[in-house]
Amino acid sequence: MKKLIWFFVFILSFDTSFSQNNYWQISGKVVERNQTPIPFANVFINNTRIGTTTDVNGNYTIKIPNNIQKADLIASFISYERYRTTIIKGISTQHNLTIVLQNGVELNEVKVIAQHDREWRRKWKLFSRGLLGESNFFKDCKILNPEVIKLDYNNKKKLIATADEPIMIQNDAFGLKIAFQMEKFETDGEQTYLAGFKFFTNLDSVSAEQSKKWAKNREKAYNDSFRNFLVSLAQRKLKENGFAIFKILRPKTMYYGRTSVASEISYGALAECTPEEICKYDAENGQYILQSDFPIMVFSTNRYVPIRIFADYPHPYSIIDLVRIYAAFTENGWLSKPNGILIKGYWGAEGMANLLPDDYAPQTQTFDTLPPLESNTSKIAFKGFEVDSIKSEVKIQGTNFNKKEVAEITEERTIPQIVSNDITVKISESDQNLTVFDLLRRIPGLMVINVQGQYQIHFRSTNTNLGGGGGSITPALLFDGNFIDDESTVMNILNNLNVRDIKSLGAVKYGNSAAFGARGANGTIVIVTNK
Structure with missing residues (x-):
């Protein structure tokens, strides 16, 4: 060593x-x-x-x-x-x-280890996923100096990462290098909290074709981003830029099978929302205020998903949970005061692999013509307090940071698993050319039958409730945290799913009525995809 x-x-x-x-x-x-x-x-x-x-x-x-x-x-x-x-x-x-500049920072000794054990590799995978995210650009990013990062678990079994030197990240999809001076990193695999300072530099292009590819990827990432949503919200251009927003009046852990936005509105679970309801301009501080008593659901309407949860909105969606009622952002779409904001779903899978510098703007976007909103309002009050009068420290997971010193970005990357699998199927690189049904055959007790090109699946069981008294015996599906018990929808998803898109596959053989309802007796297939 x-x-x-x-x-x-x-x-x-x-x-x-x-x-x-x-x-x-x-x-x-x-x-x-x-x-x-x-x-x-x-x-x-x-x-x-x-x-x-x-x-x-x-x-x-x-x-x-x-x-x-x-x-x-x-x-x-x-x-x-x-x-x-x-x-x-x-x-x-x-x-x-x-x-x-004040003296006083000592550089710790950096140890270069020739070979890492399995425990370190497990920590590293958790860290890199938390830092870089799980989007399609993740595979194009690499951390150039992993030796400066220290990984350990705290007493709450959360992974803590520290670094005395800037972490150097190279993004070959965007042609960028990021020097990240990390102030805080904490993850439990479901929620990731990170804070720090970032400086970007452009990589040297070797050809015009590479430069064009970088520009295309940067614009795609920007158009899909939470940052573009904030800019569009401030400019009152949500529809033009591919966003639709709703307030979640009755938050759900999961959506049961296929539904529609229209039906959720009629049930009182969702409500239509306008930009004016959730976004105000704070002229005194030169920033925009995003505020809502309820979580906000945002559909990215320029994108489509093969598996539709909402029949009338076949688009990926994100959920913005304003834990402390409001957050503040700049005209460029950067959170100047995140205030504990949680971002779930589509944007929740993003990390530094999708990050673009503040000075980046696509050719179709300008920032210096943003219309002032309520510019005659010097102070904006919500819930009985004034935004600019709050002087308390920001608290994240029990650790205090002065708001002037650290701007935290808080993300929830995955939907919490509400049950533990009875069976988990191992997926290797050699399985990538198989079908989903080939993998399902590895689940003990699950019958996978091909009848004239049509697959049928059910658990071999002596349970007297099997099939609900003559009904369907097809297992239910927990798909990326969404519970689906409609047989045709379950089979449609399985028939159209590519093994390369699966992160993990397992089963709850008999389910339980508390979590899954009466259909739990048929068992539940549990699939998490590479979002």
């Missing part, structure tokens, strides 16, 4: 091609407490590609596009405490700031 001390410096760069009228500027010096200049210090705007390093005299200049009205400025250097401040553009286009 080798023991090394790693000293790390970013080389920060940014596009200086902004015209004189399209940017504002921050200039100054980075110094020690005794005013000694610090050369080669990193100075950058959080979540962007905008940054630089100080010259030999500690001087720096950063040019910021006008569409970014508020800059989260970060300065750092080896063995100094990280500096952070927020600068608002205002009327002036020139801002001068002297940054004083």
Whole structure:
């Protein structure tokens, strides 16, 4: 085992091609407490590609596009405490700031281990999925310096990750590299909490074709993103940009079989919603407020899903749960105060593999023409308190962070498993060319019969309730947390599902009436897909 001390410096760069009228500027010096200049210090705007390093005299200049009205400025250097401040553009286009870095950060020894054991690999899989997400872009991302990351479990059996150096992430789908200065990472495999600062750099393209592919992937990721939803919400362009919103008046753990939005509205479970109901503009603080007493369901109407839960909305959907009633975001769609927001479903599978810098904007989108909403309102009050009067610390899973120091992003990536499988089928790489029914044959006691090209499945059982007295004996299906007991829907899903899309497969052989109702006696197939 080798023991090394790693000293790390970013080389920060940014596009200086902004015209004189399209940017504002921050200039100054980075110094020690005794005013000694610090050369080669990193100075950058959080979540962007905008940054630089100080010259030999500690001087720096950063040019910021006008569409970014508020800059989260970060300065750092080896063995100094990280500096952070927020600068608002205002009327002036020139801002001068002297940054004083404090001594006191010791670099821990980095141990390079030649071979990792099975326990470490299990932790690493949990960490990488939590950090990068589970979208289609996950496979195109890699962590370049895993040796700087320490993984361990806390007393609540949650995985905790720490790193004394920035985690370097390369995204080959977008042509980007991210330096992530991680402040917090915690996951239990279902919910992931992470916080930190990010600086992006462009990778060098080897061909025009590669550049075109990167641009296409970036635009696709942006159009599908929670960030685009927030921008569209502020601009009142939800429908044009492919979003439909509803309030969830009666939250459900799962939807029972196929339903429709129209029927859920008639039952009083969902309610139609307008942007004006949930989004206000806080002119005093120059930010938008997303607020709702109820969770918000958002359909991405430009995308379609093969398995429809809602017959009249065959689109992927996400659920925004505003745990503390509201969250604040910028005109560019960045959460300036997440306030414990939970994002589930389609967007809940996203992570850093889908992350784009704040200064990114597709050709079809502009940010500097956002209409002011209720601009004559200096303070916005909800639930008897004023948004700008809250000074308390933000609490995440029992750990306190001052809201001025850490902007947390909280995500729930998967639907909690409400039962434990009686049987779990192992799926290997060699199984990718098989059918779902080939895998189902591995479940002990499950009969898989092919009758003239039509499959039938049922558990071999002496249970007197089998088939409910002459009815269907096809098992129910728990599909990505959605319980389906309609026989035709179950078989339709199984017939159209590709093994490559399955993350895990198992069964609850006899079910139980409390969780699954009377059909539980027929057993339940449990499938989780690679969302």
